[in-house]
Amino acid sequence: MLNAHQQQIIRLLIASHGMSRTAIAQNMKLSKAAISTLIKEMLHAGLVEESIPEASGQGRPSVLLKMRADSAYFLGASLLGEAITLVLIDMHGRALANRVLPLNLDPEQLTHAIADAIPPLVAAQGISTDQLIGLGVTLSGFVDEHQAVCVQSALLGWKDVPLAEMLKARTGLEVSLENDAKALAVSEKIFGLAKKVRNFTLISHSDGIGSAHFFQGQLHRGAHGAAGEIAHCTIEPGGRPCRCGKRGCLDTLASLTAIRENMRDKAIAAQTLPELEIQAAKGSRAAIAILHQAGNALGLAIANIVQMNDPELIVIAHHPGAFDGLLQTVVMQAIDANVLPSIMGKTPISTIVLDDESWARAAASVAAYRFLIHLPE
Ligand SMILES: [Zn+2]
Structure with missing residues (x-):
């Protein structure tokens, strides 16, 4: 088992692209000798590996320590599409294998389908069950603060479904549920664009619009797990009716559905x-008008986030070819037009493209994130 210092080393290595023993020692305010002893055990346990970077400039480059890709594996299941996508990732976040299963909305049958698919998927990669750490599940809707119960999902038609417990009973794995946008933010935090960023917001632009925030390196869930529900921020008071019962929500103006x-x-x-x-x-003037309306609404919502939270980075996740043209231009203009001039243009905005596997990989990242923040003592 890892001690508290070794857990901290793992967190540092995950958050970086590799660190030297000296840098780890400085970061943790421990002697290099103490760090070397801790790392020796971790090398022996097969958790970390050494890599020697290309020499640059004068002197010998220091040896970098990295997490070994094969030190742990995680599974992710996405319940967002018309089928279940199940994916296996390694400690570097790489997808190694996947399965697409029919989506049965009955929680009992869904649990059986996922549980039955796991052993052959993992065995085909030659991975032993003790290397498999956990299973993450991403869905559209609310998840309780323990990430165990789907409190409500309109898409699945569920209310208070204890899916984590059901899956754990069938698979023996630790299971964590997560809302779609939060899962994607976790994925970018531990494996993607936001790896080195402590404060950022992810916006997912899809049939609905989602968002999630990291503050000081931690996912912000809010008091009821509902933080980041940007889709239902009122952008046009008294505007068109929304499926949530309110009017003029962002989703009614800028989602792909709208x-x-x-x-x-x-x-x-x-x-x-x-x-x-x-x-x-x-x-086409009508086409230009639709893109302007959507872009202005989305840009205004993002500007309000920038104004309130001052993040280091905004990541916009979108479908292929769906954020390249006029929509992107108008969003960028609307962000700049709606923040204070003193912070205008200071927040980098990056984009990622969603593919068929993105949500399942994000779900697996949730299992990895849970492992990292709750490493066994
Ligand atoms: Zn709404």
Whole structure:
């Protein structure tokens, strides 16, 4: 078992692309000799490995320590699409294998489907069960503060489903549930663009819009687990009705669902956002108007986040080709137009493209994150 210092070393290594013993010692305010002893045990246990960077400039480059990719494995299941996607990742966040399973909305049957798929998936990679640390599940909706119960999901039609307990009973694995945008933020924090960032916001632009925040290196869940529900921030008071019962929510103006509805209402010859962008580029005023409305609403919502939280980074996750044209331009303009001039242009905005596996990988990251923050004593 790892002691508290070794757990801290693991956190430092995960948060970096590798660190020298000297840098670890300085960070932890321990002697280099003490660090070397701790690391010797971790090398012996197969948790970390040494890598020697290319020599640059004068002197011998110091040996960097990194987590070994094969030191631990995590599973993730996404319940966001029309099927369940199950993915296996290693300690570097790389997806090694996946399975697509039929989605049965009955929690009991869903539990059986996931549990039955795990042993062959893992065995095919030659991984032993003791290397498999946990299972993360991502879904659209609210999850309780223990990440064990799906409190409510309109998409799944669930209320108070203790899915983590059900899956644990069938698989023997530690199971953590997480809302979709929060899972994606966790994934970017431990394996992606936000690895070295302590304060950032992720915005997911999909059929609905989600967001999640990291403050001081910690995921912000809020008092009821509902932090980051940007979709239902009122952007247009008294605007069009939203599925949540309110009016003028961000989702009614800028989500892919809203954009598609607008395309139908205005009888535009486009089915998807990339096709709408093509119409706008050709000069269709109706297409330009829809993209302006969505971009202004999304930009205003992001500007309010920047103004309130002053994050180091904003990450926008979007579908392929769905944040490249006029929509992106208008979002950027609206952000700049709605923050104080003194912070205008100071928040970097990065984008990532969602693919079929993104949500399942994010779910697996949730299991990895839980492992890292609750390492056994
Ligand atoms: Zn709403």
